[in-house]
Amino acid sequence: MSIIEVKQLTKIFGSEGRRALPLLEQGWSKEKIAKEVKLTVGVNKAEFSIEEGEIFVIMGLSGSGKSTLVRLLNRLIEPTDGQVLFKGKDVVKMNPEQLRQFRRKNIGMVFQKFALFPHRSVLANAEYGLEVQGIEKKKRKELAMKALELVGLGGWENHRPDQLSGGMQQRVGLARGLANDPDILLMDEAFSALDPLIRKDMQQELLELQARMKKTIVFITHDLDEALRIGDRIALMKDGVIVQIGTPEEILIQPANKYVERFVEDVDLSKVLTAAHVMIPPEMIRPERGPRVALQLMRDNGVSSLYVVDKEMKLQGLITADDAALALKQNQTIHDVLRSDIPQVHPDALLNDLFEMMSEIHLPVAVVDESNRLKGIVIKGAVLSALAGNAVLEGGMLR
Numbered sequence: 001m002s003i004i005e006v007k008q009l010t011k012i013f014g015s016e017g018r019r020a021l022p023l024l025e026q027g028w029s030k031e032k033i034a035k036e037v038k039l040t041v042g043v044n045k046a047e048f049s050i051e052e053g054e055i056f057v058i059m060g061l062s063g064s065g066k067s068t069l070v071r072l073l074n075r076l077i078e079p080t081d082g083q084v085l086f087k088g089k090d091v092v093k094m095n096p097e098q099l100r101q102f103r104r105k106n107i108g109m110v111f112q113k114f115a116l117f118p119h120r121s122v123l124a125n126a127e128y129g130l131e132v133q134g135i136e137k138k139k140r141k142e143l144a145m146k147a148l149e150l151v152g153l154g155g156w157e158n159h160r161p162d163q164l165s166g167g168m169q170q171r172v173g174l175a176r177g178l179a180n181d182p183d184i185l186l187m188d189e190a191f192s193a194l195d196p197l198i199r200k201d202m203q204q205e206l207l208e209l210q211a212r213m214k215k216t217i218v219f220i221t222h223d224l225d226e227a228l229r230i231g232d233r234i235a236l237m238k239d240g241v242i243v244q245i246g247t248p249e250e251i252l253i254q255p256a257n258k259y260v261e262r263f264v265e266d267v268d269l270s271k272v273l274t275a276a277h278v279m280i281p282p283e284m285i286r287p288e289r290g291p292r293v294a295l296q297l298m299r300d301n302g303v304s305s306l307y308v309v310d311k312e313m314k315l316q317g318l319i320t321a322d323d324a325a326l327a328l329k330q331n332q333t334i335h336d337v338l339r340s341d342i343p344q345v346h347p348d349a350l351l352n353d354l355f356e357m358m359s360e361i362h363l364p365v366a367v368v369d370e371s372n373r374l375k376g377i378v379i380k381g382a383v384l385s386a387l388a389g390n391a392v393l394e395g396g397m398l399r
């Protein structure tokens with residue numbers, strides 16, 4: 001089940017924002033609404049769901065509505081219309097007490113500006129959220145210490161923030177967000193103020209933390225690289241509207257419109273696309289069918305070699321036409337002549353690495369999974385064409 005389900009979620013800033021709802025319904029743009037009725041559309045009928053344990057990234061240019069959208073999720077901003085279902089329960093309809101419980105138990109937030117209190121210790125900063133929620137001293141110390149430990153700040157609890165580097169300060173912010181052990185963590189440009197290298201470290205740590213703790217994370221960024229690195233799915237916003245939601249690959253390969261295209265045009269595809277994206281179905285044969293059938297199949301399909309697989313599709317090797325002819329003449333089996341030292345990669349191998357590998361060899365590369373099952377083959381032309389951005393997706397494979 002989705003942990004969050006958002007339906008028709010809308011925020012219009014300004015007095016009596018609801019006035020603009022029928023206008024949105026009629027298809028008025030954000031610009032027109034601003035001009036004619038002096039209201040600002042923050043979020044326009046957002047509709048999506050987030051799965052448990054997912055890192056859901058929200059991207060878009062400045063002013064596109066990212067911060068507004070996440071703040072609607074925990075009602076730091078009150079929605080003008082629509083629903084936010086948390087495990088099926090509408091957050092928008094919660095009374096103040098229910099909302100307090102929701103924020104206390106289920107949802108945490110990390111901001112871009114670390115928002116640390118300079119005169120408080122690291123520990124007291126990490127405790128802040130718990131303190132606001134009225135959790136008693138001993139308990140909140142225990143929880144905050146645990147959270148600090150988790151983000152690698154064990155031993156730093158008595159320092160002051162200004163004694164810490166930027167990266168460490170952001171860890172304090174992260175610890176604060178994690179202290180109440182929420183199901184969902186909202187992160188608004190949490191890493192944007194960090195130096196590039198520290199930022200990469202933090203991204204890596206977030207991924208590890210997420211893998212260990214199975215949190216659901218809603219992560220805002222306007223850095224595409226960051227989105228691609230950490231996002232399971234990415235939502236792209238423009239003028240308050242979500243214009244596309246998809247996996248990083250889907251966004252890159254099939255941008256929904258020019259806006260998304262412009263976002264992704266500078267991406268180095270070789271560092272994003274994998275063998276699985278460009279592989280094609282191989283011509284295969286089972287060894288027991290013999291060299292005569294192998295030759296016939298090669299002729300029928302216009303290929304000069306076949307991949308030899310067993311009943312479970314596990315890769316045994318490759319047989320060429322020459323090998324098959326020789327086997328036939330000398331009364332040998334496919335097993336006797338097959339070549340087993342053929343180039344292989346995992347489906348997740350990046351085109352970048354594949355490309356290097358293929359410059360040195362002249363055979364296609366076999367794509368095999370952990371159990372040695374043949375998933376497809378990659379030929380040089382497909383890699384080149386994908387890197388040139390000519391990829392056309394068809395049932396998960398490029399053709």
Ligand SMILES: Nc1ncnc2c1ncn2[C@@H]1O[C@H](COP(=O)(O)OP(=O)(O)OP(=O)(O)O)[C@@H](O)[C@H]1O
Binds near residue numbers: 013068
């Ligand atoms: N409190 C507010 N009152 C009026 N308008 C607001 C308010 N907060 C945001 N807006 C407007 O709503 C729109 C979306 O703003 P929002 O802050 O959500 O964008 P953003 O995508 O987070 O941008 P950034 O990348 O700069 O943080 C903008 O047009 C903004 O001017």
Ligand SMILES: [Mg+2]
Binds near residue numbers: 066
């Ligand atoms: Mg913002």
